[in-house]
Amino acid sequence: MSSYASPLLDLPGAVAAHEPDVGVAAHYGDLFKEQRALARGEGLVDLSHRDVVSVSGADRLSWLHLLLTQHVEALAPGQATEALILSAKGHIEHVLYLVDDGETTWVHTEPGAAGALIAYLESMKFFYRVEVADRGEEFAVTHLPAGSIVEPPAGVVVRETPHGRDLFLPRAALPGFAAEHGPAAGVWAYEALRVEGHRPRLGLETDHRTIPHELGWLERAVHLHKGCYRGQETVARVENLGKPPRRLVFLHLDGSEVTLPEPGAPVRLASEGPEGRQLGRITTSARHHELGPIALAVIKRNVPAEAPLLAETTPAAQELIVEP
Structure with a gap:
């Protein structure tokens, strides 16, 4: 388990998050208030536990182009994108959230993922003019929600997406920036909005055999008409000749239940009851300030799209993300 503890955990009301978000706040005392602030474009989210990697050098983009799905x-410069690194069999190994500033490509990824990512990148350098570095000790990822009017400090690298802006903020500047541009929202609020946006996350929606087609990552993180990269054969074969064995689905959960189904909870057909066949699993569940209890789940592709489901014992209605 990581020993990192954000300085924002010292803010009033801060409650520490658990895995995979150890080191930052789950919330600061009022989950729905924090969500509503983010939805209005106010405040910020401390993501300083995420790993940061930089790639510099004259060949960085042409070299990364050979390795990534994107x-x-x-x-x-300034254009944000997502990319995957796949295994030889096409399974997702890394998810990179990146932006280039004209001289360096900046990446943030899941907590604890930098070591394996850097080891792979280093093994593929060969004669290319690139330098790969772990920058997590120097920079803290800080998220500004969509609609925020906050001006990032001069010189800070910004990754702007439809969901908001990720700042690669110098770690020493984090407490002052939060004090000036808060209120801070915890990762529970951020995750609830991620689930609402149907956005998968490595390690939660994925397992050791996940392929991009199952989670809707083809639209955001895979370019289907670029040159070869590791795992491309699987991507092309499933896209052109087959269908993925599983699909990501958004679930509206019964609001009368007191507790949320935990990640890993079985998903079954409601018609078969809680003792029926397991057809998938809950990957993330959350309480949303408008939608109530919601979840993402990975289920078998051939589950009827209109079928009512059970998330463990909680009734759930499907909303399609990946077409069956």
Whole structure:
């Protein structure tokens, strides 16, 4: 378990998060208030526990283009994108959230993922003019929600997406930036909005055999018409000739239940009851300030799209993310 503890855990009302978000706050005392603030474009989220990696050098984009699922060879400065690194069999190993500043490509990824990511990148350097570095000790990822009017400090690298802006903020600047541009919202609020947005997360929605097609990552993180990369054969074969064995689904959970189904909880057909066949699993569950209890789940592709489900014992209605 990580020993990191954000300085924002010293803020009033802060309650520490558990795995995989150890080191930052789950909330600061009022989950729904924090969600509503983010939805209005106010406040910030402390993601300083996430790993940060940089790739510099003249060949960085052409080199990364060979390794990633995304087309990054001509990535313009300031243009944000997502990319995957796959195994030889096409299974997802890494998810990279990246932006290039014209001289360096900046990446943030899951807590604890930098070591394996850097080891792989280093093994693929060969004769290319690139330098890979772990920058987590120097920079803290800080999220500003969509609609925020906060101006990032001069010189700070910004990764802007439809969901908000990720700042690669110098760690020493984090407490002062939060004091000036808060209120801070915890990762529970951030995760609830992620679930609402149907956005998968490595290690939660994925397992050792997940392929991009199952989670809707083809639209955001895979370019289907670029050159070869490891795992491309699986991507092309499933896209052109087959269908993925599983699919990500959004669930509206019965609001009368007191507790949320935990990640890993079985998903079954409601018609078969709680002793029926397991057809999938809950991957993330959350309480949303407007939608109530919601979840993401990975289920078998051939589960009827209109079928009522049970998340363990909680009734759930499907909303399609990946077409069956």
